[in-house]
Amino acid sequence: MTTPEPLERFTPIFERIRAGAAQRERDRVLPRDEVRELAAAGFGALRLPPDGAGRGVSLTAFFELLIRLGAADSNLPQIWRNHIAFVEDRLxxxxxxxxxxxxxxxxGAVVGGAWSERGTATGQSTTTLTEDDGGWRLTGTKYYSTGSLFADWISVTAPRGDDHVVALVDATxxxxxxxxxxxxxxQRTTAxxxxxxxxxxxxxxxxxPFHDRAPYQEAVYQLVHLATLAGTARGAHLDLVDAVRARSRSYKHGLAESAREDAQVLAVVGRVAAAAFAAEAAVLRAAAALDGVADLAIAGGHDADALAPSLHAATITVYEAQVAVTELVLQATTLLYDALxxxxxxxxxxxxxxxxxxxxVTSHNPRIYKERLVGNWHVNAVPPSLGFDRAGAPGGGS
Incomplete structure (x- = not known):
């Protein structure tokens, strides 16, 4: 779990972010200042080694903080998604x-991403990276460029000859x-x-080279979505509690004079709270499963075949969490209306x-595909797709 120092540092920032979240949503104001405040406080460097100005926190501790950020404003974790994956690559x-x-x-640099293209088959790219006077020139159009409008650097996928690469581009x-x-x-303010x-x-x-990414990166990408969802459920619960406390009247069929004393309303609040709790627990359980794989990969000395069993098992845990968390959060964010x-x-x-x-968020990487992968693993011992071809081109997803 998160150690006291990061919690103490970021809790006041999260509180300020939550205070302005509804207004930003209403006016579609992009959270530029919020991203910069997090970056200046070292949020993007938490996973880096302590000897390099990082904090060396575990994946589990980091994702606990990410859930808290999502509870404050569920646009923010998604903005950091490509940055988080890039950090794991560089570890x-x-x-x-x-x-x-x-x-x-x-x-304090922030990294965005621009990978997906429209109208192309999975793994194909019309973007070009061509040699020019001893350097390289990048040309192309990407979509779902989450985080890039807030970034100092943008990671862009492109073919280079017969290989695919990730190129870091100065955002300015x-x-x-x-x-x-x-x-x-x-997710209107994720840009x-x-x-x-x-x-x-x-x-x-x-x-x-694209295949030099962290071997567990696909699972990290999915886990960011899940932390965003768990944070969304917690944020919905907090707003529900505030709304029930503020109601001055009860429904005509209610059991009490005020909503805050009505057993039926309180039961709904309890169900939403329980869904948020379960979603958080599932995300942190999946993060813990991935922690061991990440530690082995970062330490080195393990080839892909040796790492594969642990990687596959941890990835399945993340996919199982995706199926469960999706259902929990969609229910919680619908159910809250029953109390109001x-x-x-x-x-x-x-x-x-x-x-x-x-x-x-649940539509970016639909759960139906993960349900099949999980079932195929348990019944037929078929390893899960890692979302990309380790030997070549990037896969789809957003």
Whole structure:
């Protein structure tokens, strides 16, 4: 679990973020200041080794903090999703370039991502990375570029010859354009829109073979979604408690003069609280399963075949959590209305944002695919898909 020092540092920040979350949602104000405050406080460096300005926290401790951030504003964890995965990549054994990027991250830099393209089959890319006078130039258009509008650096996937690579692009470089044209029903302030790259200069220091990513990175990506969902449920519960306490009247069929004393209303609050609790527990159980795999991978000395059994088992745990958490959070964010009656339907309450955000996150990587993978593992011992081909091109997902 999270140690006292990070909790003490970030709890006041989370409280300030929650205080402005509804207003940002109402006016579609992007949380630029909030992202920068978190970065300045070292949120993006928590997983880095203590000797490099990090805190060396475990995955479990980090995801506990991420859930708390999601309870404050469920847009924020998703904004950090690509950054979180990039950090895990740079923790892996490798050459001196990773040390360079660890210093960049320790300095408070934020990394976004631009991987997905429209109208192409999974693993295909129309983006180009071409050699130019001893350097490289990146050209292409990406979608679902979550976090990139807030970032200092953007990780972009592209083919280079017969291989696929991840290229780090300076977000302020000439030829970079990131647009907040995300039109989804939820997660409206994540700026998960379009990123365009037109002949952008890329240094060799920031180009990595796609297969050099952390072997457990797909599970980390999914776990960020799950932490976002668990945080959404907790945030919905907090708003529900506030709303019930504030109600001055009861329904005509109620059991008490006020909602806060009505046993039926209190039971609904209890069910929402229990769903939020169960979602959190599932996420932290999955994070704990992944912690051991991450430690082995970061320590090195294990080839892919030796790591595979532990990696597959931990990934299945994450996928099982995805199926369970999806159901719990969608129920919780719908059920809360049963305790509040028609007044809760006023758009000004913004209570609907919890369901919209949950529905949006669960649609990025639909649970139906994970249900099949989990079932196939248990019945036929078929290892789960890791979301990408370790030998080649990136897979889909957002």
């Amino acid at each position: 892996q054994p490798g050459d001196g370039r990773s040390e360079h990027w660890r210093k960049v991250l320790a300095g 470089a000439d030829g970079v354009e990131v647009v907040d044209d995300w039109t989804g029903i939820g 998960s829109g379009t990123a365009r790259f037109t002949g952008v200069a890329v240094d060799e220091t920031g180009i990595y 009656s028609a007044s809760a339907l006023d758009a000004a309450t913004l209570l609907d944002r919890h369901w919209r955000n949950a529905r949006t």
